[in-house]
Amino acid sequence: DARVTQTPRHKVTEMGQEVTMRCQPILGHNTVFWYRQTMMQGLELLAYFRNRAPLDDSGMPKDRFSAEMPDATLATLKIQPSEPRDSAVYFCASGPGYLGYEQYFGPGTRLTVT
């Protein structure tokens, strides 16, 4: 049963701390997306990669957020320093890229910054 996995599922941290979220895309998918979900803004695209190369990070606050794909099986989203307004659920999704437009979401990381 192929699925996107994310760790941790929950994270509570204090303002100013560094937060790292990890995602393992579905094997064989070459496109990875990061989305953020809040009550006020809904689901928003933060960044995405194809074949590990960043294609669009215009949705990300550049001064504190960074996204990387160290290898084809791992994507990371880092926030440094974290702020209370970063509290949200962060989703990773993966897709087959040129073979199709579908995106399959992971279970999310619920981040609370106090």
Add this chain to the structure above:
Amino acid sequence: GENVEQHPSTLSVQEGDSAVIKCTYSDSASNYFPWYKQELGKGPQLIIDIRSNVGEKKDQRIAVTLNKTAKHFSLHITETQPEDSAVYFCAAREGGGADGLTFGKGTHLIIQP
């Protein structure tokens, strides 16, 4: 950029009745329109999608219709069941090589027994 509007925000129907959720989009170049179902505490689950070269697609009790001229698309669920209760999101993928999805604000579907 793309803008997706979704209505209604809440929809309550009797079990066994049909439910319809509607979305409009702004970018005429958008070429792919998925629908997601999200249950509490879980990630969005892709339930059906349609490309811009198709007018209608059906999968058992769910169907999606697309009107490119009017720039709107709809989700139809027939013979609703209690397990259909969830939040449903529509989305649009912009054309021109951009792969990210723009989502509607969601519809909370409540199936009354």
